Amino acid sequence: MTDRKRPHRNFYGRLKGKTLKASQRTYLDEDLDRLSPGPVDWALNPERSPLDLGKLFGPKPVWLEVGFGGGEHLVHQAQQNPQVGIIGAEPYINGVAMLLGKIRRAGVENLSVYPGDARDLMDVLPAQSLDRAFLLYPDPWPKSRHHRRRFVTPEHLEPLARALKPGAVFRVATDIEDYVRQALQEIPRCGFDWTARRPNDWRAPWDDWISTRYEQKALREGRTPHYLTFVRR
Template sequence: MTDTKHPSGAPWRNFYGRFKGKTLRSSQKEYLESDLAALSPGAVSWEDNPERTPLETQALFDGKPIWLEIGFGGGEHLVHQAQQNPDVGIIGCEPFINGVAMLLGKIRDAGVTNLRVFPGDARDMFDVLPAGSVEKAFLLYPDPWPKKRHHRRRFVTPEHLDPLFTCLAPGAEFRVATDIPDYVRQTMIEVPRAGFEWLAERPSDWRTPWGDWISTRYEQKALRENRVPHYMTFRKPA
């Protein structure tokens, strides 16, 4: 459904996740009030950018290559990558405000300056990222939506993958991690269908974490519950 009566002019997009969880601590509220605006990548939301003017990505990080993390959870992987790659600028998208507050605290503690944070739906970010502007993207332990009737809500559907493919530069890498076998199956069907190449040549390529990986709290939960992580690496053809 693309027609809309929304005052902002935004297309109607169903959102099935959570925007807020338990009550924020006073320190987390302070992070949101003091730090979030300064870390904004620019006008992304429909209210702020109804014309959908593309972000000036070259100015955003002084010409550094841009990476994107979709749904950063508590932000530990995002901060880790920023620390390990100071010559890269990374944008994180996360609509769950508790996760955003957690990330802001980690950014303060780490002192990294090459991150930007969008507290909203990644689809809005796709609208304003110029085509071919992102050189690496991460989708790590996304919401599994385990019931079969809910599989259409997963990220690995054309609604998300097609605009992501457009935003990525030729040769860009797309990493997906999940511990849900059926999510692996759907990923292996839908991501190549969207135009990506799967880079695995042997079982260890999807059983072994990436060399720069940091295990997230979601992965630690999966391991405690004896679920097996899968690490899938795709590439947009050059």
Template sequence: MTDGKHPSGAPWRNFYGRLKGKGLRKSQEAFLDEDLARLSPGAVDWEANPERRPLDLQALFGGREVWLEVGFGGGEHMVHQAARHPEAGIIGCEPFINGVAMLLGKIREAGVENVAVHPGDVRDLFDVLPDASISRAFLLYPDPWPKKKHHRRRFVMPEYLEPLARVLKPGAAFRVATDIPDYVRQTLEQVPRQGFEWLAERPADWREPWDDWISTRYEQKALREGRVPHYLTFRRR
């Protein structure tokens, strides 16, 4: 489009990756039909909020501190954290609708209520998150985009890191897990440039998982295929 926008007014943003995989089971379709609208922060939708009013996190989570998971995959980590940390509200973003359906099923099973789900691009959520409103962020086994010409599509680039830094509170933690050595390199190169400090003093600080970690399906696949996980923790300066 010549004006760089969708008819809804949303900016035209390139998106790389899958939006939908194999057919959903009937139970998963029911989760999407019955639960997604209730759990989605409505202010993220461009048609519902064309003025881009900031998301009311107080109304969403009742005064809890707010965490963000970017690309929650099948949702096991997000639900685990929500159950373990009821004092926090967790917003998860995931454009892959099959993963969203899997998460909704896990939310029902676990009975957690301190969650919100954005089934789309995290950049749309960044548009409406208030400055310095997020206390912790997770980026766990993101798409590695292994070809060199595709490295600019990775999350650890200024297009994503700059708005992430804006919405994180000073002192907020940003956790990154990946099994791809070159992703580690790019993360350590790019993230500190956006106002983050890498919290590592010894090898165990990136070789051992966090105390409240749960191994995801993506990590289990990496281990089966002989790849080594890295656990990187940054602090927003």
């Protein structure tokens, strides 16, 4: 038995929105358990045993998307990269239900879905087990007193760095200039190198990018997307 205690963590985002449609409740009832990455919750895994990613995906490289929103990017990447296993973490249950519907329609089989806080998932990811990670249009927490809630803080970045292999890619997309500033300050401090060499490296989207609903909203409201690529040192 382990003597590790469950960390106290505040959660500030939304867990549920509008009433789910009947079809979405069906997706949650019928598909979520099957697509779960394994015993992540403390009630199911009190010893915090590492996830068996080989059992989950076989010998495939493993990617992680933190906060997948409605899941369009996650499904797109799964379709474009069938040779990769991808885990998506999202505590907002409406977004989880939307993703499950997209998975059914797309018929992809290389996705796993964790409907909870990514920090809990990273507790049980084996060290140096991930080949890529995505943080796309995260909650900006615009007020200065709330910046500590952002993902680009050591509380989140240090366990992510532990889970990523040396040389693994970490992509961050945001339309909030102050979030870019904080990301460029904090992410390198946690073991990453920013790969940009010229302005187009952060102004232009990645070659395999699919524009999400969050990006489309940012463009409609006149904000400029930034595409930051880091490599685990």
